[in-house]
Structure formats: C-alpha cells, structure tokens
Amino acid sequence: MTDTDADDVLISAADLAVALDGDHPPIVLDIRWVAGKTDRDAHLAGHIPAAFFLDLDADLAAPPGIGGRHPLPAPADLQAVWRRAGIDDRSSVVVYDNRDSSVAARAWWLLRWSGLTDVRVLDGGFAAWVDGGSRPVESGPGPAPVPGSVTVVPGGMPTVDADRARVITLGGGTLLDARARERYRGELEPLDPIAGHIPGAVNLPLTDLLVPDGTFRTPAEIAATFDEVLGPEDAGGSGEVAASCGSGVTACHLILAAARVGRSISLYPGSYSGWLALGRPVSVGAGVPGA
Structure with a gap:
C-alpha cells in the first residue's frame, strides 16, 4: 500500500460536489479521451466547474517510440504540466474521464508516481457527475488556474521494465494484461502492428472490475476477482505482480482497483506496444489456463 488509504483512491460524484463547495476545494483534472484520441471538444461542451483539461497524448505521455505508444513523461515535463494545472506539493487532486476511469487512472498513477498522495479518481467519471441533472456544468475553456509550485519526485509508484516483466512471468509472479479478451487472444488489434500478448501474461480485462454504469464493483468483489x-x-498470492495493457494507460486501472483493496501492483509502462518496439516475441490464443 502507498500512503493514501485504500478507500481514498475513489470519490463519488456526491462527495466531490460537497468538497468543491468546501473551504479547500480540490483541483479537478478532466482527462477525457475516446476512440484513441483526446476529447477536448467534450470538455469545451461541458465539464465539472473549474476542471482543467489535460491531453493524455501531449501532457501525460512522452512521444511514442522504443518505450511504446505512451511512454512515461520526463519528470521535468510532468512537473511543468502539474504546475500549469495549479498543483502544489500539498494539493488535493481529483481526476475524471468519461465514465470508466480507464484513462483517469493514468493521471492518478502519474500524480502518485510524482510524489503526490492526496489524489482520487471520480468513480463513474463525468457520466456520474451529470447523472440526474442536478450538478452544475460549465462550458468553454475556462480561466487558466494560478500556476502551482509542485516539485515532482519520481518513483512514488513501482514500475518494471521489459526484462523484469519477463522475469516475473518466468519466476512465479504474474503479469496482468488489462486489455479486452479479444485483443489479448490476438483476434483483433486496432492499434499495434502485431496482434497477441506478452508471453506468460494473464488476462484480466479492466471491465471485469466495473459494473455496467462504469463505476467500480464493491471492494469485496474486486478483492475476490x-x-x-x-x-x-494472505496466502502469499502468486509472487510479484505487474500490470500491462496496450501502452501503459489502462494498466493503471488495474493498479487503482488493486490499491482500493490493499494490493500493490507495479506498472510496466511500455506494455505490449513497448514490448513490440523492442522486437520481443508474442503469444496468441487463450494463454495460461483461466485467461
């Protein structure tokens, strides 16, 4: 477990509304991204009041390359992003996406990796905020926040590289793959040049951790999964555990869910796209039993 309690990794729309009306409202970041591209238009059409929009590709990742499609940003670049969003070292931050936390989890992970601890994801995203129609929504770009002064200290969340990911799969640990089952099995691949999965990886689609409205299942159900x-x-689990996906974004969703129930999981930032960029072999099919 990291410093933040497990129950604090998520916040409900009702609790966020109360917090925003309080004396010390959190900084709110809008990370909406759909169909493989940033969704700034959705932010301009309507967002949580005072939310600051961040672009997953430009702000929360380095340029694609040997590290995959969404490599981790350089700490100095990430510090500039957080400061532009108004974040200080002691800021409370809430991040949200459209509804399923699959992209917001990346921002949550990066904030925690940067050394911030008071960070939560809006459970159910913007869809939960507008559900019922009683909560305020703003449109347009909004005013720029007062620049923050946060200092990024990388390493607040654990990571593994490709070599370590391979060691995990061979040494009694588990490399989880958060992608849809069809992509894991190599039946389709809309984003990467070769379909399949990292040999030895075990499929745990992030959707298995959600209910149909995009909110997380109960902690008991997540723990059981x-x-x-x-x-x-408590029986030793299965050794070291790391999470991967296509490019290191939705893998953070598994880490977020695990943190909610007290499990610690490392991130393989390069994930499948980084594995391919290194020319490593891939597997297709169901993989290990149960995948």
Missing part, C-alpha cells in the same frame, strides 16, 4: 487470478494475498 484478484484472489481468483492471483490467489489470496
């Missing part, structure tokens, strides 16, 4: 894949943690 991880226990089914990894083994009960």
Whole structure:
C-alpha cells in the first residue's frame, strides 16, 4: 500500500460536489479521451466547474517510440504540466474521464508516481457527475488556474521494465494484461502492428472490475476477482505482480482497483506496444489456463 488509504483512491460524484463547495476545494483534472484520441471538444461542451483539461497524448505521455505508444513523461515535463494545472506539493487532486476511469487512472498513477498522495479518481467519471441533472456544468475553456509550485519526485509508484516483466512471468509472479479478451487472444488489434500478448501474461480485462454504469464493483468483489487470478494475498498470492495493457494507460486501472483493496501492483509502462518496439516475441490464443 502507498500512503493514501485504500478507500481514498475513489470519490463519488456526491462527495466531490460537497468538497468543491468546501473551504479547500480540490483541483479537478478532466482527462477525457475516446476512440484513441483526446476529447477536448467534450470538455469545451461541458465539464465539472473549474476542471482543467489535460491531453493524455501531449501532457501525460512522452512521444511514442522504443518505450511504446505512451511512454512515461520526463519528470521535468510532468512537473511543468502539474504546475500549469495549479498543483502544489500539498494539493488535493481529483481526476475524471468519461465514465470508466480507464484513462483517469493514468493521471492518478502519474500524480502518485510524482510524489503526490492526496489524489482520487471520480468513480463513474463525468457520466456520474451529470447523472440526474442536478450538478452544475460549465462550458468553454475556462480561466487558466494560478500556476502551482509542485516539485515532482519520481518513483512514488513501482514500475518494471521489459526484462523484469519477463522475469516475473518466468519466476512465479504474474503479469496482468488489462486489455479486452479479444485483443489479448490476438483476434483483433486496432492499434499495434502485431496482434497477441506478452508471453506468460494473464488476462484480466479492466471491465471485469466495473459494473455496467462504469463505476467500480464493491471492494469485496474486486478483492475476490484478484484472489481468483492471483490467489489470496494472505496466502502469499502468486509472487510479484505487474500490470500491462496496450501502452501503459489502462494498466493503471488495474493498479487503482488493486490499491482500493490493499494490493500493490507495479506498472510496466511500455506494455505490449513497448514490448513490440523492442522486437520481443508474442503469444496468441487463450494463454495460461483461466485467461
């Protein structure tokens, strides 16, 4: 576990509304991204009041290359992004996406990796905020926030590289793959040049951790899902665990869910696209039993 309690990784729309009306409202970041591209238009059409929009591709990733499609940003670049959003070292931050936290989790992870601890994801995203029509929504770009002074200290969340990911799969640990089952099995691949998965990886689609409205399942249900894949943690689990996906974005969703129930999971930032960029072999099909 990291410093923030497990229950604090998520915040409901109702609780966020209360916090925004308080004396010390959190900084709110809009990370909407759909169909493989940033969704700034959705932000301009309507967003949570005072939310600051960040572009997943430009702000929360380095340029594509040997590190995959969404490599981790350089700490100095990330510090500039957080300061532009008005973040200080002691800021409380809430991040949201459209509805399923699959992209907001990347911002949550990067903020935690940067050394910030008071960071939460809006459970159910913007869809939860507008549900019922009673909460305020703003349109347009909004005023720029007062620049922040946060200092990024990288390393607040654990990572593994390609070599370590391979060691994990060979050494009794588990490399989780958060992608849809069809992509994991190599039946389709809309983004990367070769379909399949990292040899030895185990499929745990992020959708298995959600209910149909895009909010997370109960902690007991999430814990049971991880226990089914990894083994009960109090019985030793299955050794070291890391998460991957296509490019290191939605893998953070598994890490967020795991943090909610007290499990610690490392991120393989390059994930499948980084694995391919290194020319590593791939597997297709169902993989290990249960995948």
